[in-house]
Amino acid sequence: MINASLKELATALGAKQISSVELTQLFLDRINRLNPEINAYITLDADRSLAQAAAADALIAQGKAGPLTGIPFAQKDIFCAQGWRTTCGSKMLENFVAPYDAHIISQFDNAGAVNLGKTNMDEFAMGSSNETSYFGKVQNPWDRARVPGGSSGGSAAAVAARLAPAATGTDTGGSIRQPASLCGLSGLKPTYGVCSRYGMIAFASSLDQAGPMAKSAEDLALMMNVMAGFDTRDSTSLQRDTEDYTRDLNQPLKGLRIGLPREYFADGLDAGVAKVVLDAIEQYRKLGAETVEVSLPNTQLSIPVYYVLAPAEASSNLSRYDGVRYGHRAAEYTDLMDMYCKTRAEGFGAEVKRRIMVGTYVLSAGYYDAYYLKAQQLRRLIAQDFEQAFKQCDVIMGPAAPGTAFKTGEKTNDPVAMYLEDLYTIAVNLAGLPGMSVPAGFSNGLPVGLQIIGNYFSEARMLNIGHQYQQVTDWHKQMPQGIE
Amino acid sequence: MQWEVVIGLETHVQLQTNTKIFCGASTAFGAEPNTQADAVSIALPGVLPVLNREAVQCAIRFGLAIDAEIGRRSVFARKNYFYPDLPKGYQISQFELPVVGKGKITIQLGDVEKVINITRAHLEEDAGKSLHGDFHGATGIDLNRAGTPLLEIVTEPDMRSAAEAVAYAKKLHELVQWIGICDGNMQEGSFRCDVNVSVRPKGSDKLGTRREIKNLNSFRFMQQAIEYETRWQIETLEDGGTIQQATVLFNPDTGETRAMRSKEEANDYRYFPDPDLLPLVISEADIEAVKAKMPELPEAMKARFEQQYALPAYDATAITASRGVADYFVAAVAAFGGEAKLVANWVMGSVAAKLNEEGKAIADSPVSAEQLAGLLKRIADNTISGKMAKEVFEAMWSGEGDADTIIEKRGLKQVSDSGAIEAIVDEVLAANAAMVAEYKAGKEKAFNGIVGQCMKASKGKANPAQVNEILKKKLAG
Known part of the structure; x- marks a missing residue:
């Protein structure tokens, strides 16, 4: 059951081989056993989860079940869920119980899914290793001494350790794809605007996007059917016809044109990772795809551009955590300014503070033009790179991360090395494109992800491309040891 | 400097x-x-x-x-x-x-x-x-x-x-x-x-x-x-x-x-x-879409008022200084049906003065546009004199009711019966021989004094135009 696909779980639930309550309990038991070490979850509420499961069982009994009814999902602790503590990985929100549901949460609720718990994450989604969380580090199930990636590290570790059938994540610069790569999972960041951001705690509003993390592309497609869709409460949500993301899963890949960006196979890429990725591309050739070399000349600019724009937006988005209305407030203070300073000094961790300071600086009078405005101009150039490339190919492939999972603590004192983890993923967010990572093999026993970047709204096609690969490979079925 | x-x-x-x-x-x-x-x-x-x-x-x-x-x-x-x-x-x-x-x-x-x-x-x-x-x-x-x-x-x-x-x-x-x-x-x-x-x-x-x-x-x-x-x-x-x-x-x-x-x-x-x-x-x-629902703007309304109601530019400006005043004016003109200039005089005069005195907006005026029109009708049909009208207006302002009610209750109806006026004039002429003599000696001003005496004797109710006419006839005779 713990290795079952979402489709298999739905079948088992429908055939009454197992009830939702039993399935939920099974995962809760595994969480109780394994989570104290792995630390994938911040908040659990078995009563709430089981009550949802019981309600799902009633729906199933009435024959009103949808494809996800009764299946438990882990929710990244960035999504507000009514009655659930929602921390965003920060001391600032350590005791914040959300009084409303994020759009994504209500979509899962409406589908009859069970909320299994809230997963660990880098504080306010700022990090690539899950080491900035106030609630402690997360272990990579493939090697407990290594990081699971970030910021959706808890979600990735939960699914990899089979502490949840699947999970949600969010991706601002690679926060779904990089941990998916490091934990041997499939993860999709949709086109910006496909999933509503309402109730998803903001890091960098113009880049943040929710997406699914699961074992297979097929699971991702089923989750996308629930997560995607227009929401009037998010002005950047796109009004489009409802899609069935599973519709193209079984299309053949013959004639698919794969673009290989010269810049993604250059310096900085680990040789072991490069080999796995090239092998995967060879597999696609066998499936009938053609490859063409393309160029994304401004790739190197994406990290500096991102580290101007994302902190700028974050510095403003995080201003609301001021100790006045909710969240942490310093115990003692002399006046208003002292209350602000102490509250924020105590409530935020080092990485968050670093980004608030950078963001405040680049927006300051006298620096705005040189940093923020310039970065916005470069952002357009980066998007144009992809526009050009997609004239020659249908999808772009390359590595999701420059290396495999690194050791805990290895990069914590070198923020720039940490930022380079997102070298291949950040440009996709800047352009607003969809990006996906699928397991493509191992290097020194650690999982390696293949990144598939599609044109706007080509998620169904990308899922098809991932699914066809998973029909002829079994990397996505591999399981770490020691989690039985 | x-x-x-x-x-x-x-x-x-x-x-x-x-x-x-x-x-x-x-x-x-x-x-x-x-x-x-x-x-x-x-x-x-x-x-x-x-x-x-x-x-x-x-x-x-x-x-x-x-x-x-x-x-x-x-x-x-x-x-x-x-x-x-x-x-x-x-x-x-x-x-x-x-x-x-x-x-x-x-x-x-x-x-x-x-x-x-x-x-x-x-x-x-x-x-x-x-x-x-x-x-x-x-x-x-x-x-x-x-x-x-x-x-x-x-x-x-x-x-x-x-x-x-x-x-x-x-x-x-x-x-x-x-x-x-x-x-x-x-x-x-x-x-x-x-x-x-x-x-x-x-x-x-x-x-x-x-x-x-x-x-x-x-x-x-x-x-x-x-x-x-x-x-x-x-x-x-x-x-x-x-x-x-x-x-x-x-x-x-x-x-x-x-x-x-x-x-x-x-x-x-x-x-x-x-x-x-x-x-x-x-x-x-x-x-x-916004334009289609746009109300007429003050400048346009002012020009229209000058045309449609033959108001002098000064009056049109004053009346269109606020939407409330303009609305009040239009409603009063419609209910009155008579000369718009008379309405303008009252709106800019007594109504504005009372509002100003009490610091009220025209929307809160105790005398509605329709009530004002009711009063103006009685001026126009000579039921009351302009002077009486001021008294009626004050009474309306203090909530005593419509113009007709007040005129009736206070007995302010103007006397336009020529027989009754003649009787008053005769009485006044008899009692004021000295003034009559002055007038006849060429002192034109004395005429106004005699008119005043007539109005006083009628308790202000005599139609002043008729008084003038009859008096002139009698003095000439």
Whole structure:
């Protein structure tokens, strides 16, 4: 059951081989056993989860079940869920119980899914290793001494350790794809605007996007059917016809044109990772795809551009955590300014503070033009790179991360090395494109992800491309040891 | 040295929408603190703004009313600063690209007209309120007002006296009510002015350093504040001092302005486009839709009144100075059916005088347009004299009922029966032989005295025209 696909779980639930309550309990038991070490979850509420499961069982009994009814999902602790503590990985929100549901949460609720718990994450989604969380580090199930990636590290570790059938994540610069790569999972960041951001705690509003993390592309497609869709409460949500993301899963890949960006196979890429990725591309050739070399000349600019724009937006988005209305407030203070300073000094961790300071600086009078405005101009150039490339190919492939999972603590004192983890993923967010990572093999026993970047709204096609690969490979079925 | 004062205004006009500018919470005034503060108003983690199109329509309406360019693509920006009644830590406003561009408003000072140029008008959200009441030494925060839509209207530094500034503010105040985008309630803060004041030697074309008087919510205070501030700046400069750019507050109790914060402490607001909101795009169709519902503007109405009702320009201007007065006038003319000039005289005369005396708006006039028309009908058909009409009007004002009721009750009906008038005239002539003799000796003025005696004898009820006629006949005979 713990290795079952979402489709298999739905079948088992429908055939009454197992009830939702039993399935939920099974995962809760595994969480109780394994989570104290792995630390994938911040908040659990078995009563709430089981009550949802019981309600799902009633729906199933009435024959009103949808494809996800009764299946438990882990929710990244960035999504507000009514009655659930929602921390965003920060001391600032350590005791914040959300009084409303994020759009994504209500979509899962409406589908009859069970909320299994809230997963660990880098504080306010700022990090690539899950080491900035106030609630402690997360272990990579493939090697407990290594990081699971970030910021959706808890979600990735939960699914990899089979502490949840699947999970949600969010991706601002690679926060779904990089941990998916490091934990041997499939993860999709949709086109910006496909999933509503309402109730998803903001890091960098113009880049943040929710997406699914699961074992297979097929699971991702089923989750996308629930997560995607227009929401009037998010002005950047796109009004489009409802899609069935599973519709193209079984299309053949013959004639698919794969673009290989010269810049993604250059310096900085680990040789072991490069080999796995090239092998995967060879597999696609066998499936009938053609490859063409393309160029994304401004790739190197994406990290500096991102580290101007994302902190700028974050510095403003995080201003609301001021100790006045909710969240942490310093115990003692002399006046208003002292209350602000102490509250924020105590409530935020080092990485968050670093980004608030950078963001405040680049927006300051006298620096705005040189940093923020310039970065916005470069952002357009980066998007144009992809526009050009997609004239020659249908999808772009390359590595999701420059290396495999690194050791805990290895990069914590070198923020720039940490930022380079997102070298291949950040440009996709800047352009607003969809990006996906699928397991493509191992290097020194650690999982390696293949990144598939599609044109706007080509998620169904990308899922098809991932699914066809998973029909002829079994990397996505591999399981770490020691989690039985 | 001769000094010249230079004044520019920034006015925050609260738009009359049912809900807030970026969420569905109510904008009604006076609710219990924080009962109109939803998740967006208190800026919970994860909430997002959604623009209220009603506020945009108000902005377009204003743009059309001042003949301004409507920004086809305007951008919401975040103005970042920390304050306890600013829940997000930033205010959503417009910075580089406002919704309304350059326009103009014409003011009138006596017989002189002056054009005040409008630099821009932009949409933004209001902050909440800090309550410094009894909270055991703490400050209370009421977020009901947070997110209320505002249109900030900025002028060029075109005004040269407190009187001009007040005339502009009054004109703007009237206009925003006229086009129905603001209730104009200054006590409740629906219309607040910030006034930038600087002085310079007369003839200089260089602007002096300005100080900004914040949050004036009465025209009287505005006048006082500008006059005080101007005197203070001139005295400071004449004493060899310099003016520091600053924000100042006016204290109505002392009549003085005092600096709140100087420029060194000024915030760097770190404006940048709000990534949660798309650029506001206004189409030709949007503008046409607003135009179709646009009320007739004061200038057009004035021209029409001169034509349609044959009013002199002075009357037409006075009647169209406010939407309420114009509506009252039109209703009274319609109910009266007679000469519009008579209606105008009464509206500008007795009605305006009483309203002014009691500090009332015309909407609250105890004498309705229909009641006034009822009175005018009795003047027109000679039931009462103009003098009697004043008495009836006073009685109507104090709530004694319609004109006819009052005339009946007080027995004010004019006597137009020539037999009765002749009898009175005969009596008066008999009793005032001396005056009659004077008149006959060529003293024309004595005639008026005899008329007066006749009116007195009739207790004012005799038709004066008839008295004149009969008297002339008798004296000639």
